Every structure is written in structure tokens, then in C-alpha cells.
Amino acid sequence: MIEVRDLRKAFGATRAVDGVSFTARDGEITGLLGPNGAGKTTTLRMLYTLMRPDSGSIEVDGRDAQTEALAVRRTIGVLPDARGLYKRLTARENIEYFAALQGLEAGVARARTDALIATLGMQDIAERRTEGFSQGERVKTAIARALVHGPQNVVLDEPTNGLDVMATRSLREFLRALRDAGRCVLLSTHLMQEVAALCDRIVIIAHGRVVADGSAAELRARAQEQNLEEAFMKFIGGAA
Amino acid sequence: MNAALRVFVKECRESLRDRRVLVNSLLVGPLIGPLLFLVLMRLVVGRELEKAEQPLPVVVIGAERAPELIAALRQMGLAQKPAVDDPERAVREQRIDLAMRIAADFGADWRAGRPAEVELIYDSSRREGGGDVERLRGMLDSYSRRNGALRLLARGLSPAIATPLVVASRDSATPQARGALLFAMLPYMLVLTIFIGGLWLAIDSTAGERERQSLEPLLINPVPRDRILLGKLLATAAFSTASLLLGLLAFLVVGHFMPTEELGMSLALGPRFLGVALPLLVPLVLLICITQILIAAFARSVREAQTYLGLAQLVPVIPSIVLSLLPLKAQLWMYAVPLLGQQLAVMRLLRAEAVPPVALALNVVATLLAALAAFALTRRVYDSERLAIAV
Secondary structure, eight states: OOEEEEEEEEEETTEEEEEEEEOOOOOOEEEEEEOSSSSHHHHHHHHTTSSSSSEEEEEETTTEEETTTHHHHHEEEEESSSSOOOTTSSSSHHHHHHHHHHTEEEEEEEEHHHHHHHTTTOOTTSBBTTTOOOOOHHHHHHHHHHHTTTSSSSESSSTTTTOHHHHHHHHHHHHHHHHHHHHHEEEEEOOHHHHHHHHHHEEEEEETTTEEEEEEHHHHHHHTTTEEEEEEEEHHHHHH | OOHHHHHHHHHHHHHOOOOOHHHHIIIIIIHHHHHHHHHHHHHHHHHHHHHHSSSSEEEEEGGOOHHHHHHHHHHHTTTEEOOSSHHHHHTTTTTSSEEEEEETTTTHHHTTTOOOOEEEEEEETOOHHHHHHHHHHHHHHHHHHHHHHOOOHHEEEEEEOOOOOOOOOOOOOOOHHHHHGGGGGGHHHHHHHHHHHHHHHHIIIIIIIIHHHHHHHHHHSOHHHHHHHHHHHHHHHHHHHHHHHHHHHHHHHHHHHHHHTTTTTOOSHHHHHHHHHHHHHHHHHHHHHHHHHHHHHHHHSHHHHHHHHHHHHHTTHHHHHHHHHHHHOOOOGGGGSHHHHHHHHHHHHHTTTOHHHOOHHHHHHHHHHHHHHHHHHHHHHHHHHTTTSSS
């Protein structure tokens, strides 16, 4: 479970995140929805302790992300906006490197890697160097290395960016399986269809603030719109 | 510590698969110094040697007037060229470099015991011929002195009478010391080898990782950033040390092909040199590598890092230039200055002189302290938020 309270972060005069609060629960997929530049990536970066907030608090499974950063990093798996792989290492070596940095024993790391390779359908690319991988193959590898330590919380920044229809479908299935296993899944996206198809809970962010928070049905009702996209436009317009 | 080791292993494994790293660290780095050196030595020293051994071509006018003189000069290396009509003009028009004219009454003067005249015709504004003129003059002098002594002896006098003053030059430079003067650049070549050996790793593992967007995922792992930095430093230093080791071995090999013997020099490039130079240079490897990583961490892109590091590469040449221009007497404090200290020590070692243990210890400690300070500084850069995020 991830709880974010009144998070703020400014870069110079730009207030990138300006009072964001939300909760992402276990067994749910929570979507941060917002236009480009709304502050989604900065919010996530503070959440996975790459950046320090100016103010506000983040708790992951009850642990404070600022004071217990290393402990928090062990309980979250992150697919960041930057998903570069080591192109001279094979997919398996990429995954096992991160397993080692997570502190996993070699045997455990190998077993977990094998399991993820099977789940993500990566058998035919596992022993290949990642140079020349397709976008889909790269995202799979990046997800596998992010989840190799079996984290309770999974954070993904625009996970379907650049993926084709097939890859998007299989990724969504994978995320649903994580949710059904009781994990807390939090993703950011600027795509309406993504949240509509995938998320149990939607947090709409615009201009660094949360402008709406609820299930798709709740949001439609609150905006008095039949269509989620119209509701989204209404919330975003209201924040401008 | 464990995490640092894992970063180290991964960086090494990845680099061993990178042709750029292999070429730079294990080929260019170790070989650039020795090869540059060999070429320089051959060019500079080889030319001097050639001149000394080759016959000296001189146009001789009136050779028939002094057959004995010509025969003696020939023994000393004169290559007689046929006479030309107007030697002054020929020299002016640069058709010939040097001509010698035997005066018409040479034979008569010689037989009468009067000073007989030999004219040298050359153009002193032309540098090329300078050495030749000196050589010919030297040959004539020695012939003149020898015959002067013989004439005195024939008159029952000691030749010593004609030599009231004798100037004895005793060059106190040992053969090794003379060699080391020429080899003042060798320490810089070693530093260059260290520099090139770690260069690509330093760039690739910091600026490169950021540019390829793999630094952010890496830093999200539950590992303190100084461990990651330490791992990267150790990997960079490992390649740099390998480069240095190969470079030193290459110098040993190349040393055999250097015309040091002909010049009466010798360089103490032996196992003993290796034994002291290597421990002396390893702290410098750490200092140079962490500095490279620091610079690469500041750079916004790989290209920028390459530019900065290319400039930084010139810094270590400063002590070499200073030491070759100003003949500084080594003082103890100088060993406490990284780069300068190693330069002094390596030069002493090349001259087969012992370096005082105090100086060695001072140099090692000072360099390690500097490396630690640079590490602390780099750690601050690594701890900053901006590091991971590609600008």
C-alpha cells in the first residue's frame, strides 16, 4: 500500500508537484491520469525515492520513504520513465544484475529470473544480448528486472508507451495477474483507454494537483458525463 | 561492500565485451607511449648518430697540393668531392654545402715550416651545414696538432711546451643520467597510459549510463550510491591498471630497440624499476580514475564528457614540462604533490637512483588522500538528485 500526503516539489519557480495526495491499495490497480507535464513522473520519482519532496509525506507499507529509503526500495518494483538496458549484457544478465543489487542469493535470483522469463514469455530472448531488442522486448526485460525481488508494490511510469497492440494486451494481463495476487499496482499514463481498460481507481492530476479521485463510475457520475473522456476533460478544464 | 563488488563485476563483464574499451584500454593506452617514444628516439637520436658515422662530403679545391693532408682527413671520414670552379658562388647558390680550398703555396709553406693555409667555404646562416663545418674543423685541428707535436719532437723539444694549458672536461653525468634527460617525457607517457586505460569506462559507466537511460533504474535499487560509485571506480581502476601494466611491459620490450647503447646511455627499465614504479603508480591510478568519473558525472552527455576529459588529459603534462624547462632540485615536499611526485620518482628510478623511502611514503599517502578527497566530492555529485535524470 502506498499513501501519499500533500506532496510538493518545485524546480526553481516551477511548481511541478503542488499538493498531491492519494492512496494506492493492495489488490487494486491505481492509475495516475493526466496530460503531459502534469507532474506524474515527478510524483512517482519522489515515491520511489529518486527525488526528495520539498514537503509532504510518502508511506509505503507503513514505511516513510524519506527516512527509510533503502527499506522502501526493497518493497517496490519500479519501471521508470527511463528504461535503458545494458545492451552488451543478455536479458538474463540484466535481470540477474538487479537481483544481485536487491541482495538476492544467486540461487534465489536464478529461480526468480527463470519464473519471470516464463511468465513474461521471454524464453526465446533471454540469452540474447539486449542490443537490437524491440520496444516490447525491452519493456519486458525492464519489468522483469524491476520485479525480480518480488515486491509487494509495483510502480510503472507510462508502461505501455511505445508498445504495439499485442504487447499492450499481454502487459495488461500481466498487471491484472499482479493485482489478483494481492499486489498494489500504481501506474501513470496520459492515455484515457489505458485507465478505462485497466484501473480500479483513477487519480486525475493536472498542474501538479489532484483534481479528481475515484473509480471510473464514480468519476463519470461526479462529472455528470456518460463518457469517461468527457469527464476527464471537464476535470482538467476545471483545474486550468 | 558486496554491492560494490557486484557493480564491479558487472562493469568489467560489460566492458570486456566492448571493443572500444578493449582497443582503448588494452591496445592504444599501453602502446601509445612506447611507440611515440620509439619514433621520437629514432628521429632525434638516430639523426645525430647517422651524421657522426657517415662520411663527410666536402668539395676540395687543390687537393693535389696536399696529398698527405687529404689522406689523413680521409682516414677521419672525409669524402672528397671533385673541385668546382667558383666555390664561393656554389655555396651561395646552395649547390654545395661545404668546400675546402688548399692555398696555392701550401706545399712550399708546409715544407718551410710556416703555417700553411686551408680555407673553408660555407654559409653559416644555413644551419644544416653547421655540424659538418665543426666536424671538418675538428679533423683539421687534430691533424695540425699532431704535426705540430712531431715538428717539436724533431727539434728535440717536448710537445708539452706548446701546450701551456690543458682543459680537461669531465662530464659528471652518469650514462644513466644522460639517458634520463632524454627520457624526461617517459613519466608523462605512463600517466597518459593510465589516463587512456580508464577513459572509456569512466565515461561509459557514468555519462554513458545516464545517456542510455539506465542510470535511473540502477539507482532505484536498495544500494547506497557510494557503493555503486565504488564499484564503478574499481572497475575503471582495474582497466587503467591493466593498461599501465601492459604499457610498462611494452616499455621494457621497446627499450631493447632504443639506440641507447650507441649514445652511451642506459635506462634502468628492468624488473627493479617495475617493482617500485608499480606500487608508486597505483595510488595515482585511483586518483586519475576518480577524477575522470567526477568529470564524467558533471558532463551532460558522453560527447561533453569526452571533450572535458580530452582537455583534462593535458594537465599531467605540466609537471613534465616544468621539470624539463626548470631544472628543479627535488625537495621532499615535491613528493607530496600528486603527479609531480611520481614524475620525480620515476625519473630517479630510470636513472637507477634510489628514491628515499620517506619520499615514496609521502607520495603514496598524499596521492591516496587526494584520491579520497576526490571520491568524497564525486560522492556528493552522485548523491544529488540531478545525477540520474537526463537533462
